[in-house]
Amino acid sequence: MRRPDHQTQADVTAGAVLAPYLRAQAADFLRSLRLHRENSAPTDAGPQAAEQAAWALRRSARRISGTLHTFRAALDPLWAEQLRTELAWLSGTLGREHAYADRLNRLLDALHGLSGAPLPAARTASGTASASASASASADKGRAVLGVGAARAGALLERQLTLARTRAHSAALQALGSSRFHAVADAVALLASEVPLSAAAADPSGDLLHDPAGRAEQRLLGAVAALPPYGTAEPYNEAHDAPWHQTRLLLRLHRYAHEVVRGAPDPVLAGPGHALDLHRDAAEAAAAAAAAARTPRIAPTTAYALGVLHADQRHEVEAARSVFRECWPYATAAATRP
Amino acid sequence: MRRPDHQTQADVTAGAVLAPYLRAQAADFLRSLRLHRENSAPTDAGPQAAEQAAWALRRSARRISGTLHTFRAALDPLWAEQLRTELAWLSGTLGREHAYADRLNRLLDALHGLSGAPLPAARTASGTASASASASASADKGRAVLGVGAARAGALLERQLTLARTRAHSAALQALGSSRFHAVADAVALLASEVPLSAAAADPSGDLLHDPAGRAEQRLLGAVAALPPYGTAEPYNEAHDAPWHQTRLLLRLHRYAHEVVRGAPDPVLAGPGHALDLHRDAAEAAAAAAAAARTPRIAPTTAYALGVLHADQRHEVEAARSVFRECWPYATAAATRP
Numbered sequence: 001m002r003r004p005d006h007q008t009q010a011d012v013t014a015g016a017v018l019a020p021y022l023r024a025q026a027a028d029f030l031r032s033l034r035l036h037r038e039n040s041a042p043t044d045a046g047p048q049a050a051e052q053a054a055w056a057l058r059r060s061a062r063r064i065s066g067t068l069h070t071f072r073a074a075l076d077p078l079w080a081e082q083l084r085t086e087l088a089w090l091s092g093t094l095g096r097e098h099a100y101a102d103r104l105n106r107l108l109d110a111l112h113g114l115s116g117a118p119l120p121a122a123r124t125a126s127g128t129a130s131a132s133a134s135a136s137a138s139a140d141k142g143r144a145v146l147g148v149g150a151a152r153a154g155a156l157l158e159r160q161l162t163l164a165r166t167r168a169h170s171a172a173l174q175a176l177g178s179s180r181f182h183a184v185a186d187a188v189a190l191l192a193s194e195v196p197l198s199a200a201a202a203d204p205s206g207d208l209l210h211d212p213a214g215r216a217e218q219r220l221l222g223a224v225a226a227l228p229p230y231g232t233a234e235p236y237n238e239a240h241d242a243p244w245h246q247t248r249l250l251l252r253l254h255r256y257a258h259e260v261v262r263g264a265p266d267p268v269l270a271g272p273g274h275a276l277d278l279h280r281d282a283a284e285a286a287a288a289a290a291a292a293a294r295t296p297r298i299a300p301t302t303a304y305a306l307g308v309l310h311a312d313q314r315h316e317v318e319a320a321r322s323v324f325r326e327c328w329p330y331a332t333a334a335a336t337r338p
Numbered sequence: 339m340r341r342p343d344h345q346t347q348a349d350v351t352a353g354a355v356l357a358p359y360l361r362a363q364a365a366d367f368l369r370s371l372r373l374h375r376e377n378s379a380p381t382d383a384g385p386q387a388a389e390q391a392a393w394a395l396r397r398s399a400r401r402i403s404g405t406l407h408t409f410r411a412a413l414d415p416l417w418a419e420q421l422r423t424e425l426a427w428l429s430g431t432l433g434r435e436h437a438y439a440d441r442l443n444r445l446l447d448a449l450h451g452l453s454g455a456p457l458p459a460a461r462t463a464s465g466t467a468s469a470s471a472s473a474s475a476s477a478d479k480g481r482a483v484l485g486v487g488a489a490r491a492g493a494l495l496e497r498q499l500t501l502a503r504t505r506a507h508s509a510a511l512q513a514l515g516s517s518r519f520h521a522v523a524d525a526v527a528l529l530a531s532e533v534p535l536s537a538a539a540a541d542p543s544g545d546l547l548h549d550p551a552g553r554a555e556q557r558l559l560g561a562v563a564a565l566p567p568y569g570t571a572e573p574y575n576e577a578h579d580a581p582w583h584q585t586r587l588l589l590r591l592h593r594y595a596h597e598v599v600r601g602a603p604d605p606v607l608a609g610p611g612h613a614l615d616l617h618r619d620a621a622e623a624a625a626a627a628a629a630a631a632r633t634p635r636i637a638p639t640t641a642y643a644l645g646v647l648h649a650d651q652r653h654e655v656e657a658a659r660s661v662f663r664e665c666w667p668y669a670t671a672a673a674t675r676p
Contacts, residue, residue: 315649
């Protein structure tokens with residue numbers, strides 16, 4: 001669905017570009033919602049299919065939300081702002097369960113790599129742990145310092161993050177049954193058939209599509225240019241994460257705007273986007289390790305292993321920043337390009 | 339004191355090359371010993387001058403010891419082996435105090451960088467801490483997780499390593515007053531005037547100098563070729579440090595052999611040698627942090643900070659390996675060159 005360029009097709013209106021994109025995303029959203037509902041019954045195949053459906057649902061919700069934000073001048077502004085708020089709520093509520101599960105996996109994998117400690121029983125069943133456990137007996141000595149502490153830290157993290165995940169799951173189920181959710185679903189169903197465009201959307205696409213898309217790109221380039229230069233890292237200073245998280249959100253908005261205007265994502269930004277996702281995951285995993293270390297009355301060996309784990313994840317944060325810098329396709333000077 | 343090349347001066351005997359080198363090193367050793375004695379009185383200028391003298395003493399001892407080892411076929415073998423053992427004892431005894439002091443500095447600096455915690459009072463006097471303390475208030479939030487624990491970990495490390503240092507200082511003083519030490523000093527004094535060469539040392543230098551020097555280089559190249567390839571790192575596995583420490587010792591032996599035969603150190607190996615020194619320092623600092631974490635009845639926050647510190651130093655170990663690989667001047671294929 002590659003769009004014609006606006007220079008060659010100056011008579012294409014903003015609405016003619018925006019409406020099909022939003023209708024397609026809304027249709028995806030509704031299809032994912034149906035799949036999610038069908039697979040939420042406790043069957044064997046259910047959980048994985050439901051998870052995939054929730055992922056697809058959030059994917060569409062993010063695209064609709066980003067499009068409503070970037071191209072709000074071409075849409076009914078009150079309606080756009082309201083739907084955006086509701087989609088953010090839904091996306092956040094549905095994403096949390098998955099995020100806790102991912103975070104636990106990441107932390108247990110890291111602990112396993114750090115200590116050679118066996119993974120908790122629930123994860124051993126997958127076969128990953130038994131394969132690694134027989135890896136190298138000679139490595140045991142060097143890792144002994146983490147042994148007991150790592151096992152306890154893993155059990156503590158599993159307890160805390162599984163509890164958080166269970167709560168998030170209940171919250172998601174509750175949200176899906178709420179009248180607030182049904183109102184969002186109705187709004188998206190309406191969007192799938194008719195997009196509430198503003199009067200200006202009948203104008204040629206230049207001002208209302210390319211200008212906002214250009215501004216979204218400028219905000220991204222500005223944010224990247226303002227990131228601290230390579231080598232100024234203070235690996236353990238979480239206060240410095242914010243501009244990176246902000247860059248991740250701006251990259252996402254730019255990506256969706258690019259999809260709307262050009263009909264396809266900007267391929268050179270896939271690598272940097274992935275690096276910023278990893279950055280976010282590692283930063284949140286580090287924070288979860290630090291939070292677990294604040295549990296009252298834990299053993300010093302547990303706290304020690306959590307400290308090692310925290311530092312390891314913060315180094316993953318730094319590594320993700322390096323990868324981002326290496327695969328960012330523009331020179332620093334390009335960040336100020338017109 | 340660049341030596342003539344053996345291809346152009348085939349009539350130079352091994353003894354004519356070895357003896358002046360050993361005599362010069364022995365003279366350096368004796369000069370450093372006198373300086374050390376003169377500055378060991380408790381005066382203001384004393385400690386630093388004594389430390390410099392001890393450093394120079396160990397520098398000569400290592401070179402004599404390495405030369406006795408590599409070129410033992412050109413020397414009285416029983417005498418060479420005995421003096422080597424005694425020099426290793428002396429060098430180890432004198433080096434320990436300094437090593438503990440360096441390790442403490444490295445760990446406190448790392449803790450300071452990790453946590454922004456003020457350095458212990460004794461170190462604040464140098465002015466380093468006060469400059470950094472006023473650095474950035476906004477950084478405080480992110481570092482708060484390490485705050486109290488880092489301060490306690492620093493105090494614990496300072497207590498343990500200062501105690502170890504004090505013991506090493508007493509042991510060094512005791513060693514310097516022992517009859518064993520006087521016997522080493524006498525042996526080196528004898529070496530400064532007459533080198534106990536073997537009968538074979540009257541032969542041309544080819545077999546007895548260049549061949550052993552070549553073998554020392556081969557052992558180094560073989561050890562480097564056997565190091566695990568880039569990317570196979572298990573950062574926290576101290577059991578994998580041994581081949582790197584061994585490479586460091588072999589690089590040193592090669593360096594001294596090069597000095598003997600060519601009259602100057604091999605300049606391309608300064609960088610890799612420095613990287614392996616840093617590797618050793620970081621590995622030992624990490625071990626000290628891990629050892630401190632095994633102190634009974636420490637608070638979980640202390641243990642947590644020691645875990646972060648341990649991981650940080652293990653990452654320094656990895657960083658040193660990367661630097662070594664980057665500045666190693668030969669391709670892997672060159673490690674098997676004849």
